[in-house]
Every structure is written in C-alpha cells, then in structure tokens.
Amino acid sequence: MRAFPLLLLLAWPASAETVVAARTVRALSILGPEDLALAPQDMPGALAELSQALGQEARVTLYAGRPVRAADLGPPAIIDRNQLVPLSYRLGALEIRAEGRALSRGGVGDEIRVMNLSSRTTVSGRIAEDGAVHVGPGS
Structure with missing residues (x-):
C-alpha cells in the first residue's frame, strides 16, 4: 500500500x-x-x-x-526587397561577380531570387553572412 x-x-x-x-x-x-x-x-x-x-x-x-x-x-532579414546586392558564382577556380537587385527579402541562409542587373536574368541564390548572394552549385 x-x-x-x-x-x-x-x-x-x-x-x-x-x-x-x-x-x-x-x-x-x-x-x-x-x-x-x-x-x-x-x-x-x-x-x-x-x-x-x-x-x-x-x-x-x-x-x-x-x-x-x-x-x-x-532569421532576421539582412536583405530587403529591391535592395542592390552583390552576386557571386564560384566553381573551382572560376569566380564571377555581378550586381543584382533582390526580388524578395531574407536572412542569412535563406534562398531568394535576384535579378542580375547586367543581363536582366533572374537567378536564385543563398544569402551569405556578408550580405552577398551566392548562386550556382553549392550555394
């Protein structure tokens, strides 16, 4: 009991x-x-x-x-919509940089769409801690 x-x-x-x-x-x-x-x-x-x-x-x-x-x-947004952002593409020793316009807002690690201002092409990339958007493989 x-x-x-x-x-x-x-x-x-x-x-x-x-x-x-x-x-x-x-x-x-x-x-x-x-x-x-x-x-x-x-x-x-x-x-x-x-x-x-x-x-x-x-x-x-x-x-x-x-x-x-x-x-x-x-995560808190570090990029706002329509903000100018650096685009970066890296594959091995090849690195291409361009300027783009963010089409949405996002925080570190978020994937957003960005329009390349030189070619007017829309690409998707991942936001890095420095505010750059990395596109391509491994982004």
Whole structure:
C-alpha cells in the first residue's frame, strides 16, 4: 500500500510548456523577451523553449496567447526587397561577380531570387553572412 502513492506520482504525465506570444507581434518584427511567454500546455508543433524564438523574426503576425511554431519564425532579414546586392558564382577556380537587385527579402541562409542587373536574368541564390548572394552549385 505504501508503494501505491509513489506509483501515482511516477505515472503522472510530465507537464510541458509551450512558447506563446505575450502580446500581438506584427510580421517582420524581431522577437524580444517582452514579446514571448511560457504557457503550461503542450501543443504539438509549437516551440518549447524561449531561446528558440528570441532574436528571430516573425514571418507572420503572432497573436497574444497563441502558440508560436517554428514555421512562424526565421532569421532576421539582412536583405530587403529591391535592395542592390552583390552576386557571386564560384566553381573551382572560376569566380564571377555581378550586381543584382533582390526580388524578395531574407536572412542569412535563406534562398531568394535576384535579378542580375547586367543581363536582366533572374537567378536564385543563398544569402551569405556578408550580405552577398551566392548562386550556382553549392550555394
């Protein structure tokens, strides 16, 4: 009989926490500690730790009290739409550089479309930490 209360404690489900928006946050805003809170609920697909969301950019509007999903967030944008960006293509010893115009906004590691200003050709590339867009194999 003494083991019965102990078994009940062991069988009790662990309470999980979910990251929720503490207030309504507009899309394209960088998330700070005042924007987020932990709620004592377990929501599938929602973030479980505040550190996963802090410093990230909201890709959609986050409404107060609603769970924050990983798909709702992304790295902060370093390139804006219509911004002039350096394009870089590298294959072995060959390197080609050109100037382009970003057709969308994005953060480090995002793939965006860029129009090469010399040829007016639209290419896709990945944004590097220095703000350049790398196109071609391995980009």
